[in-house]
Amino acid sequence: MEVYLDNSATTKISDGARDIMLKVLYEDYGNPSSMHMMGVIAERYMKESAQQIADCLKVDPKEIIFTSGGTEANNLALIGTAMAYRRLGRHIITSRIEHPSVHQPLLFLEENDYRLDFIPVDKSGKIIKDKLYALIKEDTLIVSLMYVNNEIGTVQDIEEIAKEIKTIKNDIILHVDAVQAFGKYRIYPKRIGIDLLSISGHKIHGPKGIGALYVSDSIRLKPILFGGGHQRGLRSGTENVPAIAGLGQAVTELYRDFEQKNNRMYELKQIFIREISKLEGVIINGLPTECTEDFSLEHIKKTAPHIISVSFKGVRSEVLLHALEERGIYVSTGSACSSRHPKPSATLSAIGIPMDLMGSTLRISLSERTTKEEIDYTIEQIKDILPNLRRFTRR
Amino acid sequence: MFKAFLIKYAEIGLKGNNRYLFENALRDRIAGVLKPLGKYSVSKEQGRVFIECPKDYDYEETVEALQRVFGVSSICPVAVIDDSDWDTLTKGVGDYVDAMYPDKNITFKVMAKRADKNYHLTSPEICKEMGAYLLRRFSELKVDVHEPEVRITVEVRSKSYVYSIVIPGPGGMPVGTNGKAMLLLSGGIDSPVAGYMISKRGVSMAAVYFHAPPYTSERAKQKVVDLAKRISRYTGKMKLYVVNFTDIQLDIYEKCPHDELTIIMRRYMMRIAEKLAEEENCLGLITGESIGQVASQTMHSLASTNEVCSMPVYRPLVAFDKKDIVDIAKKIDTYDTSILPYEDCCTIFVAKHPVTKPNLKTIRNSERRLEESIDEMLDMAIKTAEVINID
Numbered sequence: 106m107e108v109y110l111d112n113s114a115t116t117k118i119s120d121g122a123r124d125i126m127l128k129v130l131y132e133d134y135g136n137p138s139s140m141h142m143m144g145v146i147a148e149r150y151m152k153e154s155a156q157q158i159a160d161c162l163k164v165d166p167k168e169i170i171f172t173s174g175g176t177e178a179n180n181l182a183l184i185g186t187a188m189a190y191r192r193l194g195r196h197i198i199t200s201r202i203e204h205p206s207v208h209q210p211l212l213f214l215e216e217n218d219y220r221l222d223f224i225p226v227d228k229s230g231k232i233i234k235d236k237l238y239a240l241i242k243e244d245t246l247i248v249s250l251m252y253v254n255n256e257i258g259t260v261q262d263i264e265e266i267a268k269e270i271k272t273i274k275n276d277i278i279l280h281v282d283a284v285q286a287f288g289k290y291r292i293y294p295k296r297i298g299i300d301l302l303s304i305s306g307h308k309i310h311g312p313k314g315i316g317a318l319y320v321s322d323s324i325r326l327k328p329i330l331f332g333g334g335h336q337r338g339l340r341s342g343t344e345n346v347p348a349i350a351g352l353g354q355a356v357t358e359l360y361r362d363f364e365q366k367n368n369r370m371y372e373l374k375q376i377f378i379r380e381i382s383k384l385e386g387v388i389i390n391g392l393p394t395e396c397t398e399d400f401s402l403e404h405i406k407k408t409a410p411h412i413i414s415v416s417f418k419g420v421r422s423e424v425l426l427h428a429l430e431e432r433g434i435y436v437s438t439g440s441a442c443s444s445r446h447p448k449p450s451a452t453l454s455a456i457g458i459p460m461d462l463m464g465s466t467l468r469i470s471l472s473e474r475t476t477k478e479e480i481d482y483t484i485e486q487i488k489d490i491l492p493n494l495r496r497f498t499r500r
Numbered sequence: 501m502f503k504a505f506l507i508k509y510a511e512i513g514l515k516g517n518n519r520y521l522f523e524n525a526l527r528d529r530i531a532g533v534l535k536p537l538g539k540y541s542v543s544k545e546q547g548r549v550f551i552e553c554p555k556d557y558d559y560e561e562t563v564e565a566l567q568r569v570f571g572v573s574s575i576c577p578v579a580v581i582d583d584s585d586w587d588t589l590t591k592g593v594g595d596y597v598d599a600m601y602p603d604k605n606i607t608f609k610v611m612a613k614r615a616d617k618n619y620h621l622t623s624p625e626i627c628k629e630m631g632a633y634l635l636r637r638f639s640e641l642k643v644d645v646h647e648p649e650v651r652i653t654v655e656v657r658s659k660s661y662v663y664s665i666v667i668p669g670p671g672g673m674p675v676g677t678n679g680k681a682m683l684l685l686s687g688g689i690d691s692p693v694a695g696y697m698i699s700k701r702g703v704s705m706a707a708v709y710f711h712a713p714p715y716t717s718e719r720a721k722q723k724v725v726d727l728a729k730r731i732s733r734y735t736g737k738m739k740l741y742v743v744n745f746t747d748i749q750l751d752i753y754e755k756c757p758h759d760e761l762t763i764i765m766r767r768y769m770m771r772i773a774e775k776l777a778e779e780e781n782c783l784g785l786i787t788g789e790s791i792g793q794v795a796s797q798t799m800h801s802l803a804s805t806n807e808v809c810s811m812p813v814y815r816p817l818v819a820f821d822k823k824d825i826v827d828i829a830k831k832i833d834t835y836d837t838s839i840l841p842y843e844d845c846c847t848i849f850v851a852k853h854p855v856t857k858p859n860l861k862t863i864r865n866s867e868r869r870l871e872e873s874i875d876e877m878l879d880m881a882i883k884t885a886e887v888i889n890i891d
Contacts, residue, residue: 424714427713497750
């Protein structure tokens with residue numbers, strides 16, 4: 106049995122997205138900038154895709170910029186606005202559990218005379234909101250927060266936070282990295298008050314190498330890539346039309362049977378957590394602090410439907426990962442970590458996981474296609490492997 | 501300006517009646533490394549290998565490839581002068597000097613070799629007359645027979661060759677002229693270097709890697725395959741055996757004293773390697789061990805691992821410091837791959853304080869605890885070994 110439970114790393118492309126990409130690659134391969142018919146046809150795919158994404162977010166297609174993926178969307182959002190508004194303020198607030206594609210560009214800005222503040226998170230990975238509000242100053246320019254954490258599945262109260270920070274200072278620019286949230290939540294940036302929103306294609310059964318940034322029409326942006334002035338000069342470079350078409354298609358499929366798909370993932374998540382937590386020395390990370398032993402759906406639904414983070418005491422996650430791999434189950438470790446160069450994950454450190462559990466943490470991530478049989482099989486295999494691995498640990 | 505290379509070899513010259521075997525092996529290896537680069541013609545010619553390059557060949561790339569052929573002592577990019585009559589020859593050599601040294605304010609010396617013994621001038625005469633011709637043609641040139649800045653060598657054969665650049669080759673002997681050995685290849689820095697060094701003496705190579713899934717990953721194995729590919733740039737193609745060692749390792753772990761784990765494990769690795777070596781018609785084993793580098797490489801430990809096989813074990817790094825090994829690893833371009841941080845099977849269960857002076861008797865006693873199952877496990881490991889052909 107082959108069970109792919111690494112959907113937060115990447116997902117399998119949908120048939121619809123694959124088909125439209127093949128058509129663009131083989132038949133409608135024109136450059137959207139060309140003046141002839143082939144160019145017009147290629148441009149149509151882009152317009153259509155932008156429209157599909159805009160419809161989904163309830164925004165204007167002109168507010169969508171295609172990028173090479175989530176990383177570029179985050180870079181463009183942060184560096185682009187920081188550069189555009191450098192005279193207005195130099196203070197940026199973010200959290201301790203952001204993805205490196207947010208964290209690193211912010212460090213770059215810090216080197217260039219911007220000031221950063223990091224909001225701590227509680228044990229479940231939720232940011233301490235009061236700390237955020239207290240940090241807002243006269244010259245606070247940007248607040249950047251992730252919607253769903255990629256390692257432990259914590260969901261931030263973006264709507265509440267957006268409202269509150271804009272009450273404190275109405276011209277704060279709010280950037281939300283929604284790479285893991287898009288498709289799992291209905292996100293309407295205009296209604297909520299999000300100014301910049303990053304999404305990625307390959308996390309939602311679309312292709313790799315494509316993403317998009319929603320930029321509210323009230324926000325100015327400086328480009329970070331310069332060239333032929335594509336996409337209104339904000340992102341030069343011939344557009345990746347096949348991937349753009351694939352992304353649009355994947356987006357239209359996202360919210361089909363939305364509630365039903367999410368509910369199924371939550372049920373599977375609950376089954377998994379309930380069964381696995383019965384085993385000795387197992388800790389589930391990222392659950393709400395009020396969550397009790399019975400792991401009710403009410404509590405689990407406060408976290409993302411697709412991400413589960415589990416620590417197995419006394420087991421090296423890398424070994425467990427390979428043992429599962431031998432049985433056809435693909436998961437990922439909680440943090441990229443080898444015994445020689447332990448690199449603790451920022452998220453796991455921030456939620457206060459002890460050092461010895463860092464290297465014992467797995468991330469299991471579901472998709473709408475994950476079945477009950479697959480989850481049952483995975484539970485069974487973990488139960489089978491654990492005692493053996495614990496028997497042979499480094500003495 | 502160079503359309504050809506003359507390759508000189510050193511030690512092959514010493515081999516009496518076998519000489520043609522060595523020369524053929526060298527020619528074939530040279531042809532082998534050049535093949536992916538284009539259509540070169542490689543031929544033996546009276547104590548030299550002569551390479552004619554295709555029109556659009558890349559000089560740097562060609563030299564770099566030739567520097568990986570053991571047996572090559574020097575690489576001389578040559579200008580070919582089609583006719584050896586004196587006027588053509590002098591003009592050709594003069595043109596060569598003119599093109600190579602636009603600034604003629606240099607000291608030089610002419611050296612001559614005459615393969616064509618019927619040529620009307622002797623070698624000393626060629627030197628003298630050619631020197632005179634060059635001095636007439638380029639008045640700034642000066643002769644210095646003791647320490648010239650430029651040595652212009654003229655080899656007179658059916659065609660004539662002139663060169664003044666001599667690039668050192670790696671030396672050694674052509675691979676395949678000295679039998680075959682089995683290299684114990686881990687993912688570390690030392691074993692690839694050990695393989696390289698023995699191969700330099702003309703030994704062709706097979707390799708064995710011990711894999712311990714799920715404790716070691718697919719990437720750790722890929723790393724070893726990558727290392728084998730790097731080495732094969734020097735050694736030519738080789739077979740890599742990947743032996744699944746997990747069960748044996750766990751059995752040792754359960755039944756033997758923990759501080760002896762590494763030593764006992766290495767003894768079984770040697771046993772398996774020797775069996776595979778016999779199947780491959782190898783004449784010895786090669787390891788990257790170096791005295792005292794780690795607990796399992798003290799004199800006592802080496803004696804203990806050495807005891808289990810009757811085949812000679814070649815340890816070319818035995819007296820090397822780590823730094824010197826690293827230097828070679830960097831030179832042969834295995835270092836960057838070797839330091840990738842994947843766990844190999846020697847490190848997963850390693851004890852905090854392994855024995856450094858294992859007593860042979862004690863170790864043999866400990867191994868007795870495995871008696872029941874070990875033979876079957878060894879057979880299984882050998883039978884199920886995966887073979888990867890590295891080209």
